[in-house]
Amino acid sequence: MRRLLSDFVDDPIYNMKAVEQQTGISAATLRAWERRYSLVEPKRTASGYRLYSDRDVALLRWVRNQMTEGLTISRVVAMLLAMRQHAEPIWIDSEDAAVTPQQEAPVPPPSFVQPLYQALAALDADRADEIMEQAFALYTMTTVYVEIIVPALVEIGEAWHRGEITISTEHFASAYLRGRLMGLFQAYPNHHDMPMIMVGCAPGERHEIGALIFALMLRQHGYNVIFLGQDVPVGDMIETVMHERPAMLCLSASSASSARALTELASGLSPLGPSAPLVCYGGRAFDQDASLRHEIQGHYLGSDPRDAISAVANLLSARNGYSV
Incomplete structure (x- = not known):
């Protein structure tokens, strides 16, 4: 089954880790292609994270499969530019849209929980930013939400109940995490035609x-x-x-x-x-x-x-x- 590339939704929803997992293209390669060829142009969140659409992912899979057939990246880009200049439709075959198996991240998500908690307990927003950026680079956004942010927040609450941190520290941690999440929430488009x-x-x-x-x-x-x-x-x-x-x-x-x-x-x-x-x-x-x-x-x-x-x-x- 084939679909036109233009039929894929263009809303930015995937971070770079998710695109890596779905295309088999490394983050370093993807960034190089963006700089050299402007192959895709991801949107950016307020925090600077790249966000890719279904259309971007479909195009990257198409490029990957062309290279599997023996074409170089420069040849694929030239072919793509020619197709666009002549308004030729780009068809995506079902195998191009197939998701590649996810590869395990080098460290498990829970390993980020304690460092994030320690940074927040120390009122160190810069260190918390570094940890969050590392996590978002390694895992899908949902994984970061559920397996890192939520457990860190639970640990903050329990530390306050144990008397290990003050209420002001708990408020700082909550405000920091809320700010990061609200920035992402506002970066995503709202689909007014949906329920x-x-x-x-x-x-x-x-x-x-x-x-x-x-x-x-x-x-x-x-x-x-x-x-x-x-x-x-x-x-x-x-x-x-x-x-x-x-x-x-x-x-x-x-x-x-x-x-x-x-x-x-x-x-x-x-x-x-x-x-x-x-x-x-x-x-x-x-x-x-x-x-x-x-x-x-x-x-x-x-x-x-x-x-x-x-x-x-x-x-x-x-x-x-x-x-x-």
């Missing part, structure tokens, strides 16, 4: 990093995502839903009290009838106390945000046939 998903924190819930990571992952997967932030009162939440009419509302709670504050939400949304959004929830409160899941009307998305993304897709597909 709207609102993501926020339950009333009284001040810990928003988990919800922000989930909102970022949803936006990366092509949804129209509105991030409401921390401590959203039920009344304001209902008013916003009534006005915006999202397809889904996803809420996070880390404590039982903030989780139980969501019990009034279902009755407040009842006037919308069948057009009411799907209500989903997650967070440490629901992960640690399964009984809370029966007190709140809605769908528990699980403890792993990667599984939660799949659950969102299944729920939207079952209700309205949406897919991304």
